[in-house]
Amino acid sequence: MKLFGRINLAGLATFCIFLLLWEGFARASPLLQLYFPPVSRILLSLCQLIFSWELVGHIVATLGRFLRGYLLATLLAVTLGIVLGYFKLAYSLSESLIEFLRPMPSVAIIPVAILFLGIGDAMMVAVTVYACAWPILINTIAGVKNIDRTLINTARTFGLGRWKALRKIVLPAASPYIVTGLRVSLAIALILVTTSEMIVGVSGLGFFILDEERSLRTDNMYAGIFLVALLGYGLNRLFLVLEKRAMAWHRRMTAGEQI
Amino acid sequence: MKWRIESKLNGILVLVAVIPVWEFISRAELVNPLFFPPMSKILQSFFLLVLSGDLPYQILLSLKRAAAGYLLAALVFIPLGVVMGLYPWVYRLLEVVIEMARPIPPPAIVPVAMLFFGLGDEMKIFVIFFSCAWPILLNTYDGVRNIDRLLIYTARTFGLSRRRMITRVVVPAASPQIMTGLRVSLAIMLILVVISEMVGSTDGIGYFILDAQRRFKVDQMYAGMLSLAIVGYALNQLFFLSYHRLLAWHKGLIGVGPT
Numbered sequence: 001m002k003l004f005g006r007i008n009l010a011g012l013a014t015f016c017i018f019l020l021l022w023e024g025f026a027r028a029s030p031l032l033q034l035y036f037p038p039v040s041r042i043l044l045s046l047c048q049l050i051f052s053w054e055l056v057g058h059i060v061a062t063l064g065r066f067l068r069g070y071l072l073a074t075l076l077a078v079t080l081g082i083v084l085g086y087f088k089l090a091y092s093l094s095e096s097l098i099e100f101l102r103p104m105p106s107v108a109i110i111p112v113a114i115l116f117l118g119i120g121d122a123m124m125v126a127v128t129v130y131a132c133a134w135p136i137l138i139n140t141i142a143g144v145k146n147i148d149r150t151l152i153n154t155a156r157t158f159g160l161g162r163w164k165a166l167r168k169i170v171l172p173a174a175s176p177y178i179v180t181g182l183r184v185s186l187a188i189a190l191i192l193v194t195t196s197e198m199i200v201g202v203s204g205l206g207f208f209i210l211d212e213e214r215s216l217r218t219d220n221m222y223a224g225i226f227l228v229a230l231l232g233y234g235l236n237r238l239f240l241v242l243e244k245r246a247m248a249w250h251r252r253m254t255a256g257e258q259i
Numbered sequence: 260m261k262w263r264i265e266s267k268l269n270g271i272l273v274l275v276a277v278i279p280v281w282e283f284i285s286r287a288e289l290v291n292p293l294f295f296p297p298m299s300k301i302l303q304s305f306f307l308l309v310l311s312g313d314l315p316y317q318i319l320l321s322l323k324r325a326a327a328g329y330l331l332a333a334l335v336f337i338p339l340g341v342v343m344g345l346y347p348w349v350y351r352l353l354e355v356v357i358e359m360a361r362p363i364p365p366p367a368i369v370p371v372a373m374l375f376f377g378l379g380d381e382m383k384i385f386v387i388f389f390s391c392a393w394p395i396l397l398n399t400y401d402g403v404r405n406i407d408r409l410l411i412y413t414a415r416t417f418g419l420s421r422r423r424m425i426t427r428v429v430v431p432a433a434s435p436q437i438m439t440g441l442r443v444s445l446a447i448m449l450i451l452v453v454i455s456e457m458v459g460s461t462d463g464i465g466y467f468i469l470d471a472q473r474r475f476k477v478d479q480m481y482a483g484m485l486s487l488a489i490v491g492y493a494l495n496q497l498f499f500l501s502y503h504r505l506l507a508w509h510k511g512l513i514g515v516g517p518t
Contacts, residue, residue, distance in 0.1 A: 010348070011355035018356060035374050089269075096270030097277070103491030105450040107457065107465075108484050111472035115294045115480075187364070195366040195454050199469070206366060210458065213370035221374075225367045232362035 037219040046223035055208070059227065062193055062204040065121060066235075069128025070189045077133040078178060081140025082170060091141065102138070106131035106188070107195055119200040128192045135188065136181040143177025144170060176250055179243055186239055190232050205231070296478045305482035314467075314486050321463040322490070324380055325452040328387025329444065335388075336396040337437060341429060343396075344403025357396070365390035365447070366454050373459050383455040383463075390451050391444035398440025402433030435509055438502055445498055449491055464490075 019039050026038040049055040084091045109130050110123075117123035151173055155165045197206030209224040278298045284290055285297040308314040343350040368389050369382075376382035406429060414428045430437075456465030464487060471480035 008351055008354050010351045014352045015355040015359065092269040093273045096274040100274060100488060103495050104484060104488035105453045105491060107450055107453045108468055108487050111469050111480050115472060115477065190364045191366055194364050198366060198458050209367055210370050213374055218374065221370055225363060228367045229363040232364055236362060
C-alpha cells in the first residue's frame, strides 16, 4: 500500500535482484530467452511500442471499454440496490434469483453476449457491466439495509419527502458499503475487459497480449502485461484518491466518535 | 423467522415463474429463438447431457484443475503470509515484488502460462495458483498482524515454544481472516478456471460453453451455464459449511453463538 510513503530500500533491492537474475538467466540460456526475454529487451520493446503509437490504440480501446462498462454498472447496480434494499417486497421477490445467478462465474456470460451482441464493443461492455454489477449490487443492498433506523425515522419526523430522504439520508448513509463494492468491481472490470478481448480478439490490450504470445514475440507480450498491470495499478490509485476526497466527511465522523 | 420463510418462498416462486415466462418469450419469438431457446429445451438438453455423463465429466475435469491450483495457492501462501506477518523484515523484503505483481489482471497471465506449460492442465493450475495467491497472502498477513498483542504475550509468559506458539496461537487467531482470503479466492478460482479453458483448452466446462456457442448448440450452452451456476452455488455452500464447522469455536467466542 505505502509503496511511495516511505521508501522501502530492502524491498526495492529484492526487486532489483529479481530483475537482475531474470536478465542474467535470460542472457545465459538461449532456450530460456524464447520464453523469458531479458528485462532490458522487454523495456526496449515497450518504449518502441509506445513511441510507434502501436499500443496507444489498444490502450485507448481497453480503457474506453473499461470506463463505459464500469460506469454503467455503477449506475444500474446502485439504483437497483437502493430499490432492493429499501423495499422488502422487492428484495424478497428477487432474492432467490440473485442467489442463483451470483455464484455463476461471470465470464460464463461471454458466449451469451457474443450470441446476442456479436463481437463488437457492445458485447465487451455488456459483459463488464454484468460482472461488475454484482459486488456493487450486493454491497448497496447491504448498505441500505444496515442504515440506522433512527436516521430514517428522524428524516421522517422532519417531514422529508421520499426523494429528499433518499438523496440526503439513504445514499450518504449507505455510501461506505457502496464504495467497498465499487472497489471490488474495479479489479473485476479489468479482468472482464481483458478476457473478452482475448476471446473475441479484435483490439485492446488483452487481444494484444494473446496475439503477441501466439506470434512468439514474447518481449512484446511482457511489455503488454506490464502495461495492463500499470493500468490496473493506476486505476486503483486513482480510485483511492477519489475515495479519500469523497469520503472525507465519513472518516471525520467515525474518528470523532472514537475520541 | 416466519417472515424469513415467507420471503424465501416469495423468491422461489419468482424463480419458478421465470421458467414459463422464458418459455413464452421464446415460443412467441419475441427474441430470436436461435439465441434464446425455450426453457423446456434447455432443461431437456441439460438432463440429457447430465445423464450421458458428458457434463459431469467436463465439470469434474475443471474442478480437478481448480482444486489443484487453489490448494497449491493455500499451501504456499498461508505459510508465507504467516511468516510475513511474524517477521517484518520478510515482509519488507517482498513488499515491492508483491505490489508490482498484484495489479496484473489474472487473465493477462494466461498467455504467459500457455507459453511455459502449453495447453495442458499445468497451465490452468498455474493461472489459478497465481490469481488465488493475492487474496490468501494479504489476508493471512493482515490477520497475523492484527492479532491481539495480549495473546502473544500470554503465550510467551507461559513459555510456549515458537512452533507451538504458531500452531496454537497465531494461526487460530488469524484464521477468521485467513478464511476470508480463502473465500474471496474461491470465487476467483472458478472465474479463472473458466477463463483459462475458454482461451486455451480443448476440454473442461469453460471450453464446453464457448464451443457450444460457436457450434450454435445454444441449448447446450445454456445447459453448461446452468451446471456452472449449480457448481458455484454448491461450492459456496460447502465452504460455508466447513467455515462454520472450523470456526465454531470463534463464533462462540465473539458471542454470536451458533443457534
